[in-house]
Amino acid sequence: MPIPASLNKNLRLPVICAPMFIVSNPDLVIAQCKSGVIGSFPALNARPKDLLDDWLIRIKAELAADPNAAPFAVNQIIHPSNERLEHDMALCVKHEVPLIITSLSAPTAIVPHVHRYGGKVFHDVISVRHAEKALEAGVDGLILVCAGAGGHAGTLSPFALVGEIRKFYDGPIALSGAITNGCAILSAQALGADFAYIGTRFIATREANAVEAYKQAIVDSAAKDVVYTPYFTGVHGNYLSKSILAAGLDPANLPVKDKTAMSFGSAGDAKAWKDIWGAGQGVGTIGEVMPTAELVARLHEEYRAAREQLLVAGY
Template identity: 60%
Template structure:
C-alpha cells in the first residue's frame, strides 16, 4: 500500500513512541529534526491551576521550531510529530485537548486505551491521521471500525503498557484483513529489528525505551543509567501500577521495597488517568522499559541515537537484501 503523506518520507521507518512524563518538546523536536516521527502524550503537558494551558504552548513551540527548520533545510525537512491521546473515560481533559490539537493541526494522532469515533473525526477535521495502539486482533478490528487510519501493534516485550502476544502472531493476524499502516512495538532497539518488523509485515517500527537514555528525555539521571545497565532479564510484566499490564525495570521495583518476582494483581476497573489519581509514594520511581534495552550502551543525544539506527538499518538492508 501507499503510506499516508505523514508517514511516507521518513529518514528511516520509525516512530518515537510517546513516553509518559519523559517525552517533552526537546525530545520531540530532536527526533523530528533527525528524521523520525517524534511523539508525546498530551497528558505530559500538565499546568497548575490558573496557569496558561501548557499543551497549547508545547504545540506552538514544536510547530514553529519545525517550520523554521524546514525553511532553513528544504532538502532535509523534519519528520512530522504526533500527539498521544489517552481515550480512557477517566481522562477528563480529553475534549479540551482534542480541540487544542485540532486547532494546531497536529499531523499524527496516536490513541490509547479506547477507540472512539469522535477522536478520529477530530483528527480528520484538521487533516491529521490516527494510529490506534492495540494488543490483540480483536481490539485492532474495533479501532478500524471506529475510523482509525492505522494501527500500532504493541507486542510482547514493549515498554510501558504492553501486550503478551508474539509480534509474529499479532502482525500476521492483522495483515489477514487490514492493508493500512501498521507500526510494530516490542523490544525494537536497533536497525536490524526495524528491518525485521518490515519483513514480518509492519510498515514502521515504534521505538520508545532507547530514547529514555537520551540527553533530551525528561527522565532522572538514575533512570537513564538503569536503562544502560539493564537487559531483558531485568524487565517484569505487571498490572499492579496502573491497572493495565506493562513492563517495568526490576531494580526500580526492588528499590521501592517490593519483590519484583511476587507482585500482586491490580483491579483494572480502578484504572485512573485523571488529575485526582493517587498512587503510593513508594511507586514514584518505578520505571517502565521494554525488553530491548540490552542494545542501549550509553546516554546520547537523540539525534545520535537516530544516526545509529539509520546506519544499522542500512547495513541490515545491504546484508540481507543487497540494497
C-alpha cells in the same frame, strides 16, 4: 501499504517514536523530528493542562523553521480517568496535529474531528479484537503493541499478531516490542509493518525528561530485569525491577489490580512512571546514553548495513 504522504515527509527512517509518560517532552520530540523520525508525546505530559498550548506552539514553530523536519504526533488516553481529554483534543484540533495516537478505548468520537483538518489517527492495539474495534472507529493506522514493549504492552508475538491482522487489513501498521536498533527496524518491515514503533531506546538520550538514574538503569539492565505487571496502573505493563525494589516492593510478589482501577498517580508511595520506571525487553541491547540526533544517525547506519547484508547474502 505505502506510508501516508502526510506522515512520509522527510522521513529518514520508517520510525514513529513512542509517546512516553513524563519522558517525552518538546526537547525530545523536536530532536526526533529534526533527525528524521516521527516524534511524539502524551498530551498528559503538559502540566498544568494549559501548558499544552505552549508546547504545541513551540513544536510547530521549531519544526516549521527546519525544512528537513519530520511530522510529530500527540498521544491521547481514552479512559474515564483522563479528565483532560476534551480539553486536550480541542487544542490538538486547533493546532492541526498531523498524527493523533490513541490508546485504550476506540477513538470513535475523535476520528471525525481529526479527519476534518486532514490529520491521521493511529490506535494502540494488543489483539485482533482491539484492532477490529479500532478499524470500526475509522482509524487510519494500527500500532501493534506486542510482547516485550515498554509501558502498557501486550503478550502476543509480533510474528503472530502482524500475520493475523494482515489477513484482513492492508493499511498502515506500526510495530512495537523490543525494537532498539536498525536491524530490528528492518525486521519490522520484513514482518509486514510499515513503521517501527520505538520507545525505550529514546529514554537513554540526552533530551529525554528522565532522571539520570533512570537513564543509567536502562543502560545497565537486561531483559531479565523487566517485570510485567498490572499492579502500578491497573493495566499490564513492563517495568524495570530495579525501580520496584528501590520502592521497597518485591517484583516477584506484586498484588493483582483490575484495569478499572487504572491510575496515572501512585501505588502506595511509589508513583508509576516517576518512581516505577517503564522499559521494554530490549534494554539489554542499549549500551549508552547519547544525543537523539546521534542515536537516529546510528539507527540509520545499522538499518542500511542490515539491508545491504541481506542483499549481499542473496536473500
